[in-house]
Amino acid sequence: xxxxxxxxxxxxxxxxxxxxxxxxxxxxxxxxxxxxxxxxxxxxxxxxxxxxxxxxxxxxxxxxxxxxxxxxxxxxxxxxxxxxxxxxxxxxxxxxxxxxxxxxxxxxxxxxxxxxxxxxxxxxxxxxxxxxxxxxxxx
Amino acid sequence: xxxxxxxxxxxxxxxxxxxxxxxxxxxxxxxxxxxxxxxxxxxxxxxxxxxxxxxxxxxxxxxxxxxxxxxxxxxxxxxxxxxxxxxxxxxxxxxxxxxxxxxxxxxxxxxxxxxxxxxxxxxxxxxxxxxxxxxxxxxxxxxxxxxxxxxxxxxxxxxxxxxxxxxxxxxxxxxxxxxxxxxxxxxxxxxxxxxxxx
Numbered sequence: 001x002x003x004x005x006x007x008x009x010x011x012x013x014x015x016x017x018x019x020x021x022x023x024x025x026x027x028x029x030x031x032x033x034x035x036x037x038x039x040x041x042x043x044x045x046x047x048x049x050x051x052x053x054x055x056x057x058x059x060x061x062x063x064x065x066x067x068x069x070x071x072x073x074x075x076x077x078x079x080x081x082x083x084x085x086x087x088x089x090x091x092x093x094x095x096x097x098x099x100x101x102x103x104x105x106x107x108x109x110x111x112x113x114x115x116x117x118x119x120x121x122x123x124x125x126x127x128x129x130x131x132x133x134x135x136x137x138x139x
Numbered sequence: 140x141x142x143x144x145x146x147x148x149x150x151x152x153x154x155x156x157x158x159x160x161x162x163x164x165x166x167x168x169x170x171x172x173x174x175x176x177x178x179x180x181x182x183x184x185x186x187x188x189x190x191x192x193x194x195x196x197x198x199x200x201x202x203x204x205x206x207x208x209x210x211x212x213x214x215x216x217x218x219x220x221x222x223x224x225x226x227x228x229x230x231x232x233x234x235x236x237x238x239x240x241x242x243x244x245x246x247x248x249x250x251x252x253x254x255x256x257x258x259x260x261x262x263x264x265x266x267x268x269x270x271x272x273x274x275x276x277x278x279x280x281x282x283x284x285x286x287x288x289x290x291x292x293x294x295x296x297x298x299x300x301x302x303x304x305x306x307x308x309x310x311x312x313x314x315x316x317x318x319x320x321x322x323x324x325x326x327x328x329x330x331x332x333x334x335x336x337x
Contacts (some may be wrong), residue, residue, distance in 0.1 A: 034184070050238075050241070050242070051155075051181065051210075051222075051224070051238065051239070052153035052154075052155050052220075052222050052242075053153070054150050054151060054152075054153050054220065056150060082150055082151060082220070084153055084212070084220070084222060086179070086181045086210055086222065086224075087179060087212065089181040089182065090179025090180055090181050090210070091179065093182075095182050095183055095184045096181055096182070096183050097183065097184070113150070114150070115149075115150035115151070115152060115153070117152065117153045117154070117155070117242050118152055118154070118242060119242055123242075123244065123324075123328060124328055124329075124330065126325070126330050127218075128152070128154060128219065128244075129244075129321055129324070129325045129330060131215050131216055131218060131219045132154060132215055132219065132221055132244065132321050133318055133321050133322070134215070134216070135213060135214070135215030135216065135219070135221060136173075136213070136221075136314050136317050136318050136321070137314070137318065139173060139213065139310060139314055
Protein backbone atom coordinates (compact mmCIF):
# COMPACT_ATOMS: atom_id res chain seq x y z
CA UNK A 1 0.00 0.00 0.00
CA UNK A 2 1.08 3.51 -0.69
CA UNK A 3 1.77 5.65 2.39
CA UNK A 4 0.01 8.89 1.46
CA UNK A 5 1.72 11.10 4.05
CA UNK A 6 5.29 10.50 3.09
CA UNK A 7 6.07 11.45 -0.53
CA UNK A 8 9.60 10.11 -0.18
CA UNK A 9 8.19 6.61 0.07
CA UNK A 10 5.86 6.92 -2.86
CA UNK A 11 6.76 4.59 -5.67
CA UNK A 12 8.51 6.23 -8.53
CA UNK A 13 6.38 7.31 -11.38
CA UNK A 14 6.73 4.85 -14.21
CA UNK A 15 9.13 6.06 -16.81
CA UNK A 16 7.34 7.30 -19.86
CA UNK A 17 8.59 4.93 -22.47
CA UNK A 18 7.43 6.70 -25.57
CA UNK A 19 7.67 10.47 -25.79
CA UNK A 20 4.39 11.77 -27.22
CA UNK A 21 6.02 13.35 -30.25
CA UNK A 22 7.07 9.90 -31.47
CA UNK A 23 3.45 8.75 -31.57
CA UNK A 24 2.43 11.87 -33.43
CA UNK A 25 4.95 11.17 -36.15
CA UNK A 26 3.55 12.16 -39.50
CA UNK A 27 4.49 8.81 -40.98
CA UNK A 28 2.05 7.01 -38.73
CA UNK A 29 -0.75 7.99 -41.06
CA UNK A 30 -4.45 8.11 -40.39
CA UNK A 31 -5.04 4.37 -40.04
CA UNK A 32 -5.80 2.96 -36.63
CA UNK A 33 -3.49 0.00 -36.23
CA UNK A 34 -5.19 -3.36 -35.72
CA UNK A 35 -3.46 -3.90 -32.37
CA UNK A 36 -4.90 -0.62 -31.09
CA UNK A 37 -8.41 -1.89 -31.76
CA UNK A 38 -7.68 -4.96 -29.69
CA UNK A 39 -5.66 -3.11 -27.03
CA UNK A 40 -2.68 -5.20 -27.97
CA UNK A 41 -4.42 -8.53 -27.47
CA UNK A 42 -3.79 -11.23 -30.02
CA UNK A 43 -6.09 -13.99 -28.74
CA UNK A 44 -9.82 -13.74 -28.08
CA UNK A 45 -10.84 -14.06 -24.43
CA UNK A 46 -13.57 -16.48 -25.44
CA UNK A 47 -14.40 -18.63 -28.44
CA UNK A 48 -12.24 -20.16 -31.15
CA UNK A 49 -13.70 -18.48 -34.23
CA UNK A 50 -12.84 -20.55 -37.25
CA UNK A 51 -13.05 -18.67 -40.56
CA UNK A 52 -16.48 -20.18 -41.17
CA UNK A 53 -17.81 -19.91 -37.65
CA UNK A 54 -21.19 -18.24 -38.04
CA UNK A 55 -22.05 -15.30 -35.86
CA UNK A 56 -25.32 -13.47 -35.26
CA UNK A 57 -26.20 -10.52 -33.06
CA UNK A 58 -28.12 -11.37 -29.91
CA UNK A 59 -29.36 -9.68 -26.81
CA UNK A 60 -29.61 -5.95 -26.26
CA UNK A 61 -28.27 -3.22 -28.51
CA UNK A 62 -24.77 -2.44 -27.33
CA UNK A 63 -23.73 1.10 -26.66
CA UNK A 64 -20.33 2.69 -26.49
CA UNK A 65 -20.51 3.26 -22.75
CA UNK A 66 -19.41 -0.26 -21.91
CA UNK A 67 -15.96 -0.29 -23.39
CA UNK A 68 -16.77 -1.21 -26.95
CA UNK A 69 -15.01 0.50 -29.82
CA UNK A 70 -16.43 1.49 -33.18
CA UNK A 71 -15.17 -1.77 -34.67
CA UNK A 72 -17.14 -3.78 -32.10
CA UNK A 73 -20.28 -1.85 -33.00
CA UNK A 74 -19.62 -2.31 -36.71
CA UNK A 75 -19.46 -6.08 -36.16
CA UNK A 76 -22.78 -6.09 -34.29
CA UNK A 77 -24.35 -4.10 -37.13
CA UNK A 78 -23.04 -6.56 -39.74
CA UNK A 79 -24.23 -9.49 -37.63
CA UNK A 80 -27.90 -8.57 -37.76
CA UNK A 81 -28.11 -11.43 -40.22
CA UNK A 82 -25.99 -14.56 -39.90
CA UNK A 83 -22.44 -13.80 -41.02
CA UNK A 84 -19.22 -15.80 -41.02
CA UNK A 85 -15.96 -14.68 -39.44
CA UNK A 86 -14.39 -14.63 -42.90
CA UNK A 87 -17.11 -12.33 -44.23
CA UNK A 88 -16.65 -9.98 -41.30
CA UNK A 89 -12.93 -9.68 -41.97
CA UNK A 90 -13.61 -9.06 -45.65
CA UNK A 91 -16.35 -6.50 -45.09
CA UNK A 92 -14.45 -4.62 -42.38
CA UNK A 93 -11.11 -4.98 -44.16
CA UNK A 94 -9.50 -6.10 -40.91
CA UNK A 95 -7.09 -8.98 -40.31
CA UNK A 96 -8.62 -12.23 -39.13
CA UNK A 97 -6.78 -12.14 -35.81
CA UNK A 98 -8.18 -8.70 -35.00
CA UNK A 99 -11.75 -9.71 -35.78
CA UNK A 100 -11.34 -12.81 -33.60
CA UNK A 101 -10.37 -10.73 -30.58
CA UNK A 102 -13.24 -8.30 -31.11
CA UNK A 103 -15.69 -11.20 -31.48
CA UNK A 104 -14.40 -12.71 -28.24
CA UNK A 105 -15.27 -9.46 -26.44
CA UNK A 106 -18.76 -9.43 -27.94
CA UNK A 107 -19.35 -13.08 -27.09
CA UNK A 108 -18.16 -12.43 -23.56
CA UNK A 109 -20.65 -9.59 -23.18
CA UNK A 110 -23.50 -11.56 -24.74
CA UNK A 111 -23.98 -9.38 -27.81
CA UNK A 112 -23.47 -12.23 -30.25
CA UNK A 113 -24.02 -15.97 -30.41
CA UNK A 114 -22.11 -18.28 -32.67
CA UNK A 115 -22.23 -21.63 -34.40
CA UNK A 116 -18.96 -23.52 -34.83
CA UNK A 117 -18.61 -25.48 -38.08
CA UNK A 118 -18.90 -29.26 -38.10
CA UNK A 119 -15.64 -30.90 -37.13
CA UNK A 120 -14.23 -33.16 -39.80
CA UNK A 121 -15.06 -36.23 -37.77
CA UNK A 122 -18.74 -35.36 -38.03
CA UNK A 123 -18.72 -35.16 -41.81
CA UNK A 124 -20.84 -38.27 -42.02
CA UNK A 125 -24.24 -36.66 -42.01
CA UNK A 126 -25.79 -37.61 -45.33
CA UNK A 127 -28.26 -34.73 -45.04
CA UNK A 128 -25.41 -32.27 -45.28
CA UNK A 129 -24.23 -33.72 -48.60
CA UNK A 130 -27.73 -33.85 -49.99
CA UNK A 131 -28.39 -30.25 -49.00
CA UNK A 132 -25.15 -29.12 -50.63
CA UNK A 133 -25.87 -31.02 -53.85
CA UNK A 134 -29.42 -29.65 -53.99
CA UNK A 135 -28.13 -26.14 -53.31
CA UNK A 136 -25.54 -26.42 -56.07
CA UNK A 137 -28.08 -27.77 -58.55
CA UNK A 138 -30.35 -24.84 -57.76
CA UNK A 139 -27.68 -22.29 -58.68
CA UNK B 140 -19.82 -24.54 -24.48
CA UNK B 141 -21.66 -21.89 -26.39
CA UNK B 142 -24.95 -22.99 -27.79
CA UNK B 143 -25.68 -22.22 -31.39
CA UNK B 144 -29.03 -20.66 -30.62
CA UNK B 145 -30.27 -17.18 -30.91
CA UNK B 146 -33.85 -16.46 -29.88
CA UNK B 147 -34.45 -20.20 -29.90
CA UNK B 148 -33.60 -20.38 -33.60
CA UNK B 149 -30.79 -22.66 -34.61
CA UNK B 150 -28.05 -21.03 -36.64
CA UNK B 151 -27.21 -22.68 -39.94
CA UNK B 152 -24.09 -24.80 -40.18
CA UNK B 153 -21.29 -23.58 -42.40
CA UNK B 154 -19.60 -25.97 -44.79
CA UNK B 155 -16.56 -25.20 -46.86
CA UNK B 156 -15.01 -26.36 -50.06
CA UNK B 157 -11.43 -25.44 -50.86
CA UNK B 158 -10.36 -24.35 -54.34
CA UNK B 159 -6.63 -24.97 -54.70
CA UNK B 160 -4.07 -24.94 -57.48
CA UNK B 161 -1.14 -22.97 -58.77
CA UNK B 162 -0.86 -19.25 -59.19
CA UNK B 163 -3.11 -17.79 -61.88
CA UNK B 164 -4.93 -21.03 -62.61
CA UNK B 165 -8.39 -19.55 -62.08
CA UNK B 166 -9.15 -20.14 -58.37
CA UNK B 167 -10.55 -16.68 -57.80
CA UNK B 168 -12.46 -16.87 -61.09
CA UNK B 169 -14.14 -20.07 -59.98
CA UNK B 170 -15.00 -18.63 -56.57
CA UNK B 171 -16.49 -15.57 -58.27
CA UNK B 172 -18.45 -17.61 -60.81
CA UNK B 173 -20.45 -19.56 -58.23
CA UNK B 174 -20.59 -17.08 -55.35
CA UNK B 175 -23.98 -15.47 -54.72
CA UNK B 176 -22.27 -12.35 -53.43
CA UNK B 177 -19.28 -10.40 -54.57
CA UNK B 178 -16.26 -12.50 -53.55
CA UNK B 179 -14.57 -11.14 -50.46
CA UNK B 180 -10.99 -11.22 -49.37
CA UNK B 181 -9.76 -12.15 -45.95
CA UNK B 182 -6.29 -11.18 -44.83
CA UNK B 183 -3.97 -12.53 -42.21
CA UNK B 184 -0.96 -10.50 -41.18
CA UNK B 185 2.10 -12.58 -40.47
CA UNK B 186 5.01 -11.53 -38.38
CA UNK B 187 8.59 -12.59 -38.86
CA UNK B 188 8.12 -15.34 -36.29
CA UNK B 189 5.46 -17.09 -38.30
CA UNK B 190 7.39 -16.96 -41.52
CA UNK B 191 10.69 -17.80 -39.85
CA UNK B 192 11.08 -21.02 -41.79
CA UNK B 193 11.19 -19.16 -45.05
CA UNK B 194 14.22 -17.86 -46.78
CA UNK B 195 13.94 -14.18 -46.14
CA UNK B 196 17.33 -13.22 -47.54
CA UNK B 197 17.02 -9.98 -49.37
CA UNK B 198 13.95 -8.96 -47.43
CA UNK B 199 15.60 -8.54 -44.03
CA UNK B 200 13.81 -5.28 -43.45
CA UNK B 201 10.42 -6.83 -43.99
CA UNK B 202 8.61 -7.29 -40.70
CA UNK B 203 5.19 -8.51 -41.77
CA UNK B 204 3.62 -10.25 -44.72
CA UNK B 205 -0.02 -10.30 -45.68
CA UNK B 206 -1.62 -13.49 -46.92
CA UNK B 207 -4.90 -13.02 -48.71
CA UNK B 208 -7.60 -15.53 -49.55
CA UNK B 209 -10.61 -14.92 -51.73
CA UNK B 210 -13.84 -16.58 -50.81
CA UNK B 211 -17.48 -16.69 -51.78
CA UNK B 212 -20.74 -17.82 -50.29
CA UNK B 213 -23.68 -19.93 -51.44
CA UNK B 214 -26.71 -20.23 -49.15
CA UNK B 215 -28.21 -23.70 -49.10
CA UNK B 216 -31.82 -23.75 -47.97
CA UNK B 217 -32.16 -22.80 -44.32
CA UNK B 218 -29.79 -25.14 -42.68
CA UNK B 219 -26.44 -24.83 -44.41
CA UNK B 220 -24.22 -22.16 -45.86
CA UNK B 221 -21.46 -23.18 -48.24
CA UNK B 222 -18.25 -21.19 -48.41
CA UNK B 223 -15.70 -21.56 -51.17
CA UNK B 224 -12.16 -20.62 -50.27
CA UNK B 225 -9.39 -20.06 -52.75
CA UNK B 226 -6.10 -21.09 -51.13
CA UNK B 227 -3.32 -18.55 -50.79
CA UNK B 228 -1.28 -18.61 -53.97
CA UNK B 229 2.09 -19.18 -52.40
CA UNK B 230 2.83 -22.67 -51.17
CA UNK B 231 4.91 -21.37 -48.33
CA UNK B 232 1.80 -20.44 -46.39
CA UNK B 233 1.05 -24.03 -45.52
CA UNK B 234 -0.21 -23.18 -42.07
CA UNK B 235 -2.91 -21.08 -43.70
CA UNK B 236 -3.80 -24.09 -45.79
CA UNK B 237 -4.23 -26.09 -42.62
CA UNK B 238 -6.68 -23.57 -41.31
CA UNK B 239 -8.61 -23.55 -44.58
CA UNK B 240 -8.54 -27.32 -45.09
CA UNK B 241 -9.63 -28.11 -41.54
CA UNK B 242 -13.19 -29.34 -41.61
CA UNK B 243 -13.48 -28.92 -45.37
CA UNK B 244 -16.04 -31.07 -47.14
CA UNK B 245 -13.56 -31.47 -49.96
CA UNK B 246 -11.27 -29.69 -52.35
CA UNK B 247 -11.07 -28.86 -56.03
CA UNK B 248 -7.53 -28.80 -57.40
CA UNK B 249 -7.53 -26.60 -60.47
CA UNK B 250 -4.92 -27.49 -63.05
CA UNK B 251 -3.60 -25.81 -66.15
CA UNK B 252 -2.19 -28.25 -68.70
CA UNK B 253 0.44 -25.72 -69.74
CA UNK B 254 1.81 -25.74 -66.20
CA UNK B 255 0.63 -29.04 -64.83
CA UNK B 256 3.39 -29.23 -62.24
CA UNK B 257 1.96 -26.15 -60.50
CA UNK B 258 -0.77 -28.28 -58.98
CA UNK B 259 1.55 -31.01 -57.64
CA UNK B 260 1.84 -29.40 -54.19
CA UNK B 261 -1.96 -29.13 -53.87
CA UNK B 262 -2.50 -32.75 -54.91
CA UNK B 263 0.23 -33.84 -52.54
CA UNK B 264 -1.22 -31.81 -49.69
CA UNK B 265 -4.76 -33.15 -49.93
CA UNK B 266 -3.55 -36.71 -50.45
CA UNK B 267 -1.48 -36.54 -47.29
CA UNK B 268 -4.23 -34.84 -45.35
CA UNK B 269 -6.89 -37.28 -46.51
CA UNK B 270 -9.19 -34.53 -47.79
CA UNK B 271 -11.38 -35.81 -50.64
CA UNK B 272 -10.51 -33.92 -53.81
CA UNK B 273 -11.08 -33.82 -57.54
CA UNK B 274 -8.79 -32.43 -60.21
CA UNK B 275 -10.43 -29.99 -62.60
CA UNK B 276 -8.44 -28.96 -65.65
CA UNK B 277 -9.29 -25.37 -66.42
CA UNK B 278 -9.58 -25.11 -70.18
CA UNK B 279 -8.00 -21.83 -71.06
CA UNK B 280 -8.60 -20.58 -74.53
CA UNK B 281 -5.97 -22.04 -76.79
CA UNK B 282 -5.19 -24.81 -74.34
CA UNK B 283 -5.16 -28.16 -76.01
CA UNK B 284 -7.72 -30.71 -75.01
CA UNK B 285 -5.79 -33.28 -73.11
CA UNK B 286 -6.65 -36.86 -72.58
CA UNK B 287 -7.84 -37.04 -68.99
CA UNK B 288 -6.18 -40.42 -68.46
CA UNK B 289 -2.87 -38.87 -69.45
CA UNK B 290 -3.37 -36.14 -66.85
CA UNK B 291 -4.30 -38.73 -64.26
CA UNK B 292 -1.06 -40.52 -64.99
CA UNK B 293 1.01 -37.37 -65.12
CA UNK B 294 -0.26 -36.38 -61.69
CA UNK B 295 0.22 -39.91 -60.42
CA UNK B 296 -3.31 -39.92 -59.08
CA UNK B 297 -5.06 -42.91 -57.64
CA UNK B 298 -7.74 -44.40 -59.89
CA UNK B 299 -10.43 -43.15 -57.50
CA UNK B 300 -9.61 -39.48 -57.90
CA UNK B 301 -11.96 -37.92 -60.46
CA UNK B 302 -10.31 -35.83 -63.16
CA UNK B 303 -12.44 -33.57 -65.33
CA UNK B 304 -12.28 -30.64 -67.69
CA UNK B 305 -13.86 -27.37 -66.69
CA UNK B 306 -14.22 -23.72 -67.54
CA UNK B 307 -13.85 -21.63 -64.41
CA UNK B 308 -15.84 -18.80 -66.03
CA UNK B 309 -18.88 -20.95 -66.69
CA UNK B 310 -21.44 -21.42 -63.93
CA UNK B 311 -22.72 -24.68 -65.41
CA UNK B 312 -19.19 -26.06 -65.57
CA UNK B 313 -18.27 -24.99 -62.01
CA UNK B 314 -21.52 -26.42 -60.69
CA UNK B 315 -20.74 -29.76 -62.26
CA UNK B 316 -17.24 -29.81 -60.78
CA UNK B 317 -18.56 -29.01 -57.30
CA UNK B 318 -21.38 -31.57 -57.49
CA UNK B 319 -18.91 -34.22 -58.67
CA UNK B 320 -16.69 -33.29 -55.74
CA UNK B 321 -19.52 -33.68 -53.22
CA UNK B 322 -20.46 -37.07 -54.70
CA UNK B 323 -16.81 -38.11 -54.54
CA UNK B 324 -16.53 -36.92 -50.93
CA UNK B 325 -19.61 -38.97 -50.02
CA UNK B 326 -18.10 -42.05 -51.61
CA UNK B 327 -14.74 -41.47 -49.91
CA UNK B 328 -16.43 -41.18 -46.53
CA UNK B 329 -18.45 -44.33 -47.09
CA UNK B 330 -21.76 -42.64 -47.77
CA UNK B 331 -23.14 -44.03 -51.00
CA UNK B 332 -24.72 -41.30 -53.08
CA UNK B 333 -28.35 -41.91 -53.83
CA UNK B 334 -27.97 -41.09 -57.51
CA UNK B 335 -24.82 -41.25 -59.53
CA UNK B 336 -26.07 -38.92 -62.23
CA UNK B 337 -24.34 -35.59 -61.98
